[in-house]
Amino acid sequence: MVEQTALARTISDDERVLAALRVGDEQAFLVLVQRLHPSMLHVALAFVPSRAVAEEVVQEAWLGVLKGLAQFEGRSSLRRWIFGILSNCARTRGFREARSVPLSSLGAEDDSEPAVDPSRFRPPDHSHWPGHWSSPPTPWPEEQLLRREAVEAVERAIQDLPPGQRAVITLRDIQGCESAEVCDVLGISEGNQRVLLHRARSKVRAHLERRLQAEKPR
DNA sequence: TATGCGGAGTAAGCGGATGA
DNA sequence: TCATCCGCTTACTCCGCATA
Structure with a gap:
């Protein structure tokens, strides 16, 4: 019963938004963009290699949405329809991107910058402990560090998936x-x-386990 | 409380594509 | 040619929920 109410609410929401979009209500469009844009970006990133391309794909999808509004028959939810358009755009773009290797990606791993600002170390000619910390790093809160590292590890593992x-x-x-x-x-x-x-x-689990194994104190 | 049902997770096997 | 990876299908199991 609760589900039916929620479903009915979604459908009436969709109808309201759709009606507003069809009469060119700019505010309704902006609200919809704000609501769906982050999710759409994530989905696009599943198909294309970079955030910049994903942003382009999402914009392309919104153009498709605007163009296709008149054809939308309401057989699925508005959200599902929009994500359908997005996945088509992203798939096509992902396929194109896979066939072309941008020059910028060659040697993309920029190791010219040091990982730690050199000014934080004592100069080689320092009278006391040359090369050691001049301002030692403060320890990070462990929990925060672990959570952040875990999220990064998961994101990296997901990026590596087919x-x-x-x-x-x-x-x-x-x-x-x-x-x-x-x-x-x-x-x-x-x-x-x-x-x-x-x-x-x-695969993501295995990736995390490998990381945990590697980071275990010996 | 037992039973049935549906959704989700998991394993196994097959075939196609690709690279060594 | 063979090994490997990946996508796909099928079958089985588990779990939560509703109902008798």
Whole structure:
């Protein structure tokens, strides 16, 4: 019963937003963009290699949404329809990007800058402990450090996944989408979605375990 | 409390693509 | 040619929830 009420609310919300968009209500569009943009960026990042490209893909998707408003028949939720357009744009773009290697990516690992500001060390000719800290780093709160490191490790592991697995785990575990929604957006079967999610989670878990093993004090 | 049902997780196997 | 990776399907298991 509760679910039906929520569903009815979503549908009426969709209708209201849709009606506003169709009469060119700029404010309604801005609200929708603000609400969905972060999620869309995450989904786009599952298909394309960089944030900049993902931003472009999301913009492209919004243009598609505006163009396609008249054709939207309401057979799925507005959100699902928008993410469908987004995944199409992102897939096409991801495919294009995969075939072209940008010059900027060659030698992208810029190691010219030191990891720590040299001014924080004593000069070599210092009379006392040359080369040691002049202003030693203050210890970071351990919990915060661990949480941040874990999030970074997960993000890195997800980046390393094959596109299909990356897209599924992004949508399910980061965006919190329903499995049916993920199947619709990505155009895959329920079973395939489950397997991709399972593999992606296994790999991320393994990645984290390897990191934990490596960081264990010896 | 037992039972049935649906959703989700997991494992196994197959086939296609790709690189050594 | 073979090994490896990945996508896909299928089948099984587990868990939570509703109902008798």
